[in-house]
Every structure is written in structure tokens, then in C-alpha cells.
Amino acid sequence: MTGLYLRELTLSHFRSHRRAVLSLDARPIAIFGRNGAGKTNILEAVSLMSPGRGLRGASAEDMARRPESVGWKLTGVLQSLHQVHEVETWAEPGGSRNVTIDGKTAAQVALGRISRVTWLVPVMDRLWMEGADGRRKFLDRMAMSFEPGHGEAVLTYEKAMRDRNRLLKDGHRDAHWYGALEAQMAKAGAAIQENRRRTVALIVGAQMSAQTAFPAAELQLLHAEGAETGPEGEAELAEAYAESRPRDLMAGRTLVGPHRADLAATYAEKAMPARECSTGEQKALLVSLILAHGRALAQDFGAPPMLLLDEVSAHLDADRRAALYDEIVALGAQAFLTGTGPELFTELGARAMHIEVRDEAGQSLIQEVAP
Numbered sequence: 331m332t333g334l335y336l337r338e339l340t341l342s343h344f345r346s347h348r349r350a351v352l353s354l355d356a357r358p359i360a361i362f363g364r365n366g367a368g369k370t371n372i373l374e375a376v377s378l379m380s381p382g383r384g385l386r387g388a389s390a391e392d393m394a395r396r397p398e399s400v401g402w403k404l405t406g407v408l409q410s411l412h413q414v415h416e417v418e419t420w421a422e423p424g425g426s427r428n429v430t431i432d433g434k435t436a437a438q439v440a441l442g443r444i445s446r447v448t449w450l451v452p453v454m455d456r457l458w459m460e461g462a463d464g465r466r467k468f469l470d471r472m473a474m475s476f477e478p479g480h481g482e483a484v485l486t487y488e489k490a491m492r493d494r495n496r497l498l499k500d501g502h503r504d505a506h507w508y509g510a511l512e513a514q515m516a517k518a519g520a521a522i523q524e525n526r527r528r529t530v531a532l533i534v535g536a537q538m539s540a541q542t543a544f545p546a547a548e549l550q551l552l553h554a555e556g557a558e559t560g561p562e563g564e565a566e567l568a569e570a571y572a573e574s575r576p577r578d579l580m581a582g583r584t585l586v587g588p589h590r591a592d593l594a595a596t597y598a599e600k601a602m603p604a605r606e607c608s609t610g611e612q613k614a615l616l617v618s619l620i621l622a623h624g625r626a627l628a629q630d631f632g633a634p635p636m637l638l639l640d641e642v643s644a645h646l647d648a649d650r651r652a653a654l655y656d657e658i659v660a661l662g663a664q665a666f667l668t669g670t671g672p673e674l675f676t677e678l679g680a681r682a683m684h685i686e687v688r689d690e691a692g693q694s695l696i697q698e699v700a701p
């Protein structure tokens with residue numbers, strides 16, 4: 331077998347699930363159940379088969395099942411291209427997330443060598459309406475899927491910037507305090523910019539190369555405060571930080587650099603900024619980007635990513651729902667779709683899994699339902 335998909339996933343003391351077991355194949359599945367049954371929690375567990383804090387951006391501690399907080403564990407059997415890997419990831423109470431791959435201790439970033447996951451969750455519905463922070467995170471998540479080292483560059487950059495901001499707040503004026511930190515920021519910042527540019531180019535290319543029922547989004551990477559131009563590359567960034575010191579001292583923080591970038595999207599056919607589009611159109615643009623991300627990864631990684639689509643049908647009309655399902659099948663991705671009822675995707679032919687928490691102790695029953 332080839333491709334990328336989870337064959338099995340076992341959750342222990344993870345969020346609402348004391349124990350839950352999923353046996354899967356490469357086909358998309360619709361997970362349905364009542365509100366609070368733990369559907370999104372399953373998606374979050376799948377998202378932890380990739381590096382990072384998962385689809386809620388939560389801490390390892392928050393993932394432990396309350397009230398007992400004995401620590402949680404996820405075990406996944408992952409088909410990755412031509413190999414099968416066993417992934418274990420867990421956290422002890424109060425500890426951070428650990429990973430083993432095939433029984434060997436691994437850094438989280440190593441998950442990026444064997445697995446790719448992308449998601450669309452309801453909090454992203456306001457992505458184009460709210461601040462640039464959410465859009466940068468969205469872009470960085472995609473950038474990490476093409477370049478697993480991207481996350482490391484972001485962490486290095488943020489740490490150096492925190493130190494620089496502390497100097498600025500304390501009113502330090504001596505240049506020698508700043509040089510080494512700004513050099514680190516310029517190096518990591520240039521890598522971040524390059525990864526983001528490549529990501530935007532790959533997503534735009536993947537949108538253009540496919541026949542799709544979803545509207546194309548024109549993407550533009552912007553600098554601070556929506557500026558179209560700004561410092562690019564290591565040398566220019568280093569110069570910009572040094573030049574910006576007087577202004578930064580007044581503000582008590584760093585005002586230039588990739589931490590202030592933004593991603594603008596336009597509904598191409600209407601030449602309409604995404605934030606001015608209807609709720610359904612905004613959702614359709616996001617779906618378009620996620621599908622393009624999937625197609626680009628199929629090329630870049632060798633298999634489409636696992637797609638986590640939480641309550642995605644809420645704003646999609648019947649035609650778009652059918653188109654989404656057809657495109658997932660054409661892409662060959664293992665998709666996890668959630669909803670409160672099975673009808674939305676089973677009418678299209680998806681496998682359906684019903685989930686309910688069986689008893690007070692939180693034993694979860696996940697059963698396949700005949701179409």
C-alpha cells in the first residue's frame with residue numbers, strides 16, 4: 331500500500347476520551363454524534379500526528395482528561411508512503427509532549443518526515459475578518475508542512491525578539507546590546523520569509539493547476555501594516571532592525587520584520603477582498619486553499635495530507651458539499667469530516683462512524699454505521 335493515512339488510532343485519557351479506538355482505512359470518514367460527544371477531540375488527536383500543538387493550539391496539560399489528569403497518550407499506526415510506522419505521543423501530568431516513532435525517542439519535528447496533516451476548524455471562519463496573527467499562523471502551519479524546519483525558525487525568531495523587546499522596554503540604547511540578537515532575527519527572519527513565499531507560490535500554483543468547484547483565492551504576502559514592500563532577506567532585515575531602534579525604543583517593541591507580516595486574500599473572480607465576501611464565500615475560499623494545500627503536498631511530499639474538516643458543511647450548500655467530497659476522493663486524501671448527523675456526507679458515500687461516550691468513566695464507543 332502507499333499514500334498517507336492512519337490505520338489505527340488509540341486515545342488514552344485524552345480530553346473527553348478515557349479510551350477510544352479507531353480502525354481505519356484510506357477512505358474518508360464522517361464522524362458524527364451529539365454535541366460534546368468528542369468528535370473535535372478525535373480530530374485534535376489526529377492533528378498531533380504532526381509536529382506542533384495540534385488544531386486547538388492547546389498545551390499538553392489541557393489535553394489531559396479531567397478530572398483525573400493522569401497524563402494522556404495517543405498511539406497511531408500510520409501508513410506513510412511505502413512504510414508503516416507506529417507513532418506514540420504522550421504527556422505526563424504537568425509535562426510537555428513526548429514522541430516516539432517505531433519505539434525510538436524522536437523530536438516532534440521528526441513527525442514532519444513521515445506525516446502531514448492539514449485542517450479547517452470553525453474558529454477559522456473569521457480568519458479574514460480578524461487580526462493578522464491568525465493569518466500568519468495559518469500560513470506558518472502550511473509553511474511547516476512544506477518545510478518542517480520552519481517551526482524551528484519561527485521559535486528562534488520569537489525568542490530573539492522577546493529578548494530584544496525586553497532591552498527596548500528597559501530603555502537600553504547601546505548598540506552592542508542589540509547586534510547579536512538582531513543578527514539572529516535577521517537570519518531566522520529571512521528563512522521565515524523565504525518559506526512563506528514558497529508556500530504562497532505552491533498554493534497559488536496548486537489552485538491554478540486544478541479544475542475545482544471552489545473559487546480561486548489570490549494571495550498576497552504583506553509587510554507590517556499591510557505594506558506591499560518592506561525589508562526582505564537577511565542583510566536588509568538586519569539593517570531595518572538597526573534603523574528602527576529609535577522608533578522601537580519609543581514603542582517598547584520591534585516594529586519591523588516578518589512577525590508583522592500579513593496574508594491578504596482576494597476572491598479572484600470577483601476581485602473582492604475575502605473579508606468583504608459573504609460567510610459562505612469566505613468558507614468556500616478557505617476550502618479552496620485547504621484543497622490546494624492538499625494538492626501541493628501531494629506533489630511535494632509524495633502523498634496528500636490527512637484532512638481534518640470540522641463542521642465544514644455548516645456554511646456549504648448541497649452542491650459545494652458534493653463538490654468537496656468529490657475533490658477529496660479525487661485527491662485520495664484520508665479525510666475526517668465531523669457533523670452532528672450522518673446524512674451530510676453519507677449521502678455522498680462516505681464511511682460513517684458514530685461516536686458516543688458510553689459511561690460515566692468516559693469509555694467511548696465508535697461504531698461504523700451502514701450507509
Ligand SMILES: Nc1ncnc2c1ncn2[C@@H]1O[C@H](COP(=O)(O)OP(=O)(O)OP(=O)(O)O)[C@@H](O)[C@H]1O
Nearest residue numbers: 345346365366367368369370371392393394395396
Ligand atoms: N481535558 C479535558 N478533559 C475532559 N473533558 C474535556 C477536556 N477537554 C474538553 N473536554 C470535553 O470534551 C467535550 C467537547 O468535545 P468536542 O469538542 O470533541 O465535541 P464535539 O463532539 O466536537 O461537539 P460539538 O458537536 O458540540 O462541536 C466537552 O464536553 C468538553 O467539556
